[in-house]
Amino acid sequence: MDDEGVRARLRAALKTAMKERDRAATATLRSALAALDNAEAVDPAGAGLAEVEHERIAGTVGGLGAGEVxxxxxxxxxARAVVRAEADERRAAADDYDRVGEAERAQALRAEAALLDELLG
Structure with a gap:
């Protein structure tokens, strides 16, 4: 495996897919990058925000940047675990599509999973 991380490999592959106008690969790679971003999001409830709420808007805190964490x-x-889970999700969905006779969609999902597996090394 090379020195660059999975996020860097996903971004490089996305750039290539976009240049080649490969819509399926572009969508798959964007989805995987979004999954990584979502995994890095924090729960605002447990983020230690100020306890005092803004008097005009329920559920908010006052002051510039007060809600930032x-x-x-x-x-x-x-990151590898998140991308692996994305690939596993696609394989499970492909199995579901096979059960209902949607072989074409199942094949597309398996191709997406294979792309993610390839980038994981």
């Missing part, structure tokens, strides 16, 4: 960070193994 730093994002969580994924290590390389965490």
């Amino acid at each position: 730093p994002r969580a960070t994924l290590d390389e193994e965490g």
